[in-house]
Amino acid sequence: MRDAMVSEWADWLGDRMTAAPTIPRSTVEREFRLLFDVMAEMVGPLRREVNTVWFHVCEHYGRIASARGLAAGEVVEELQFLRELLIRNLAPVLVAMRARQGMAIMLRLNRVIDKGVAVAVVGYTDALVATLFSQNGVPLDGAEHDVAEVERQIEVLEQELQAVSTHVK
Numbered sequence: 001m002r003d004a005m006v007s008e009w010a011d012w013l014g015d016r017m018t019a020a021p022t023i024p025r026s027t028v029e030r031e032f033r034l035l036f037d038v039m040a041e042m043v044g045p046l047r048r049e050v051n052t053v054w055f056h057v058c059e060h061y062g063r064i065a066s067a068r069g070l071a072a073g074e075v076v077e078e079l080q081f082l083r084e085l086l087i088r089n090l091a092p093v094l095v096a097m098r099a100r101q102g103m104a105i106m107l108r109l110n111r112v113i114d115k116g117v118a119v120a121v122v123g124y125t126d127a128l129v130a131t132l133f134s135q136n137g138v139p140l141d142g143a144e145h146d147v148a149e150v151e152r153q154i155e156v157l158e159q160e161l162q163a164v165s166t167h168v169k
Contacts, residue, residue, distance in 0.1 A: 002040075003162050005085050006032045012081055016070065023068050027147060030154055031061060033114075040162055042112045043105055046165060053161050058116040060153060062123025066131070067150070079117045083110070102154070 009103050010029050041050040065075040086109060094102035 001089065002036045004032065005089055006036060007086055009078075009082060013078065016068070016074065016078075016151070022147075023064060023150060024147060027150055027154070028064070028068070030151075031057075031064060034154060034158055034161070035061065037158075039086075039109070039112060039116075041165060043108050047112075049164050050161065051140070053157070053164055054112065054116065056160065057157050058119035059126075060157060061116075062120035062125075063127040064150060065120065066124045066127035067110035070124075072121055072124050072165045075120050076117055079113060079120060086113075099161050 006029055009032055010025065017058060018130050026061075034057055041047065042054050061079075062075055065078070070078075087106075090106075090109075096102075096107060097105070
């Protein structure tokens with residue numbers, strides 16, 4: 001289910017994924033999978049333990065969105081589409097639950113996404129400000145981003161999630 005939703009999310013983004021060649025599609029899709037994995041933990045019994053990981057992943061997502069050349073509103077829009085995907089795909093599962101339980105999960109999921117949007121925008125803004133300060137306020141044409149470093153950062157976040165998940169279980 002996760003991989004199908006990641007694929008649908010990436011397809012919806014379409015040209016945004018390839019508009020800026022700085023971050024390859026495979027790296028963005030890896031980050032999408034990480035967002036899904038952390039979000040799954042955020043609505044489960046480990047939500048308190050995983051909260052910090054969620055903030056780190058969302059902040060990184062915002063920073064990478066800046067590197068992809070997105071506008072701040074596009075970062076919000078991408079995460080809002082994630083919300084829509086989750087609602088559409090989880091609706092049959094939630095309907096089968098007791099009303100109170102399904103509603104609690106849905107409300108929690110919406111709170112998680114709302115916090116994620118806010119943190120992603122902060123990450124985006126931080127990256128933008130850092131870029132402006134490092135270049136004396138003058139953007140450079142063709143500023144390259146080290147894809148290997150982005151991949152390493154995603155790997156660290158994946159390990160952070162794994163450490164929390166295995167430590168508590």
